[in-house]
Amino acid sequence: MTDNQITPISADELLTNCQKLKNEDYHIVQICAVRTPDGYELTYSFALGYEMVNLRLTITVDEEVMSISSIFSPAFLYENEILELFGVKIQMINLDYKGNLYRIAAKTPFKD
């Protein structure tokens, strides 16, 4: 039943897709960032029952991404984590810790 299909989307389609999933009663499960040679891969996972839907956003290092926390409020934790540890530029997080979600002594983001 675990669905490992990942659908690539563009940054422009992110909020529209999220709103569509919200309307279908999905909830957010996780957001995962992966460093790539050119930037980042962000995988957004949503679930309804046992079914999981994954959206894949590929961005360059300097590209800004809109927060989905206005649609899925728990996304603020995942987005703050990605912003702080990976340096992804996420805009308009509903609770923005400004890079201080993790109170760690090491300098973040861990880009290399």
Add this chain to the structure above:
Amino acid sequence: MSTRSVVPFGPQHPVLPEPIHLDLVLEDERVVEAIPSIGFIHRGLEKLVEKKDFIEYVYVAERICGICSFMHGMGYCEAIEHTMGIEIPDRAKYLRTIWSEMSRIHSHMLWLGLLADAFGFESLFMESWRMREKILDMFEYSTGGRVIFSVNKIGGQRKDMPDDMIADFVHILEGMEKELKAMSNTFLNDYAVKSRLEGVGYLTKQQAHDLGAVGPFMRASGINLDTRKTGYAAYANLEFEPIISTVGDSYARTDIRIREIYQSIDLIRQAAAKIPSGDVAVPFKGNPTGEYLMRVEQPRGEAIYYVKGNGTKNLDRMRVRTPTFANIPGLVETLKGCQLADVPILILTIDPCISCTER
């Protein structure tokens, strides 16, 4: 007019075994808002996947958390096995199930003890942990370790359990079942305990869904989901249904965990009756390529292991979405409107594991 003030809660607090910080906005004694902060014990374990090869990393995955150690190792191994197309032997699947359910009993017993300790019921705390010791003894007897026992490996298990040992374990667990009945009577019916749990920290079914709650915290609000039903390890061959309650308060969360201990004993009993003979591991060659999201039902709820291989010995990425991380938004919601004195109990009712959360 009530006065608003901000009270810092944690990171060090008598009720918290691990550090988490909450800024509690109070109106008199009532919490109106809670803002969580984490990161006091962040260890960068996910980043370590770039330095350790994917086989060695099993040992790192097991050290994400002491209580869920076995299941972290298993979740990581299953994710890698899926990317490499490795089918582990059936006996290994059953062994994973048995050790997983023993881990669940151990975790829930530990939680019950911590809960009793939090409301000052010392004898109940000691009774819970005395029973938990029997599980740790069984871990030691079967693996040599009591907390982190490193029996998972990619391709199966490092150790087997003889059939007579499994039968002995079932016998011990059936004895525990009787003791648990007496102890759960106190947890569920004692006036003092009920007064601290009943009607405290409601989370509705819709809130649990919208906020992405997982595990017993979610099931106590009426959502009928348990990732074991996806059929990983040997769960597809066992008969069980998710344990739920429709009440959604702290009492319901306690009730769910107690009933899940009985369920785990039953699952071990079923697995012991069905476990086939044979090898416990298969050899494999090569390195992982591609990516996989593996979902595992830990004692605290669903954990998600994401791995991405590149054909070399080092993965590009390993990420764990842990149950406590997913339950933080739900916790914040339950805190709204509660009394300051109930905050420690409410934090405990999500069974927080901060080592898991911060990795």
